[in-house]
Amino acid sequence: MTLATTAPRRCRDDLEALARQAGRDLEEASAAEIVRWAADTFGDRFAVTSSMQDTALAHLVSQQVPGVDVVFLDTGYHFPETLGTADAASVTIPINLVTVRPRQTVAEQDATLGPELYRRNPELCCQLRKVAPLERALTNYDAWATGIRRDESPTRANTPVVSWDARRGKVKIAPLARWSQDDVDRYVADNGVLTNPLLDDGYPSVGCWPCTRRVAEGEDARAGRWAGRAKTECGIHR
Numbered sequence: 001m002t003l004a005t006t007a008p009r010r011c012r013d014d015l016e017a018l019a020r021q022a023g024r025d026l027e028e029a030s031a032a033e034i035v036r037w038a039a040d041t042f043g044d045r046f047a048v049t050s051s052m053q054d055t056a057l058a059h060l061v062s063q064q065v066p067g068v069d070v071v072f073l074d075t076g077y078h079f080p081e082t083l084g085t086a087d088a089a090s091v092t093i094p095i096n097l098v099t100v101r102p103r104q105t106v107a108e109q110d111a112t113l114g115p116e117l118y119r120r121n122p123e124l125c126c127q128l129r130k131v132a133p134l135e136r137a138l139t140n141y142d143a144w145a146t147g148i149r150r151d152e153s154p155t156r157a158n159t160p161v162v163s164w165d166a167r168r169g170k171v172k173i174a175p176l177a178r179w180s181q182d183d184v185d186r187y188v189a190d191n192g193v194l195t196n197p198l199l200d201d202g203y204p205s206v207g208c209w210p211c212t213r214r215v216a217e218g219e220d221a222r223a224g225r226w227a228g229r230a231k232t233e234c235g236i237h238r
């Protein structure tokens with residue numbers, strides 16, 4: 001199957017109604033069924049996002065939708081391993097990697113807002129380097145898929161499989177919402193899916209290097225993200 005090239009343009013009200021109905025209808029559906037619905041419904045107005053922690057979702061979607069757009073936010077603060085994973089994904093999986101960058105480089109941001117904004121105001125740093133770029137990147141899509149899962153953290157425990165992203169006016173799809181880490185690991189092993197090498201180096205959750213540390217035995221998987229701060233999310237999934 002390939003993406004429909006002339007997906008119908010829908011108004012905001014229609015998209016919201018679609019999202020709410022699908023959220024109910026697809027709660028028990030498999031990840032592959034959810035992806036199929038998204039591809040059939042939105043055609044080329046559907047994109048996947050990936051942090052390049054692993055490429056399970058990108059791989060899963062690409063099996064049904066070869067050439068699907070996969071949006072990767074290059075914040076300027078990624079570990080080399082993450083950039084390497086993105087490069088490798090673009091040549092080993094049938095996807096169209098869409099790398100999105102903030103309006104300012106890190107050097108430009110340092111010059112205008114001072115160095116190490118991530119220490120002084122991580123909310124603003126994430127807004128400038130993740131949230132705003134994603135909103136710009138999603139302009140030409142009606143629906144976007146994310147790999148977030150309910151088991152990742154208490155803040156993600158109620159993630160719907162399909163929901164209305166009112167802030168962006170998009171349908172938000174989380175095909176893996178009901179998966180566990182074991183489900184991801186099994187999919188990765190069964191399909192030879194590319195993963196970020198940092199996952200095997202003490203980083204079960206991979207973000208920007210200034211805001212990510214290794215976790216200790218028994219710690220929550222996301223304990224290494226913005227460690228020592230009240231912040232637990234970058235703001236994309238609020």
Ligand code: SF4
Nearest residue numbers: 118122125126208211
């Ligand atoms: S995770 Fe840290 S470095 Fe990355 S955008 Fe957010 S505050 Fe900035």
